[in-house]
Amino acid sequence: MRIGHVIGKVTLSIQEEAFRGGRWLVVNPVDTADLNTCIDQQPKLSTQSSLVIYDNIGAGEGDIIGFVEGAEATAPFEDPTPIDAISLAIFDTLKYVAPAN
Secondary structure: OEEEEEEEEEOOOOOOHHHOOOEEEEEEEOOHHHOOOOOOOOOOOOOOOOEEEEEOOOOOOOOEEEEEEHHHHHOOOOOOOOOOEEEEEEOOOOOOOOOOO
């Protein structure tokens, strides 16, 4: 799972039937150095590219979310579905402790 900051939404005129009831969000991944402060203050712009992520849990602009990409993103769907990333969690608090070397 990766952590990201929702910075916007995408509006579609036509959508695949499997995606009914969800929305598409523009998400900026949060860098590891900013994980402990991203809930309390606006995260710095990431050095990574922003992503468009499918959301059906109700995340909105400004939220910090957990998301997965690739094959794991297709797991919630019964039929094969063309999707690259999906939101899994909306974080109220977040504490990251770097692993010891």
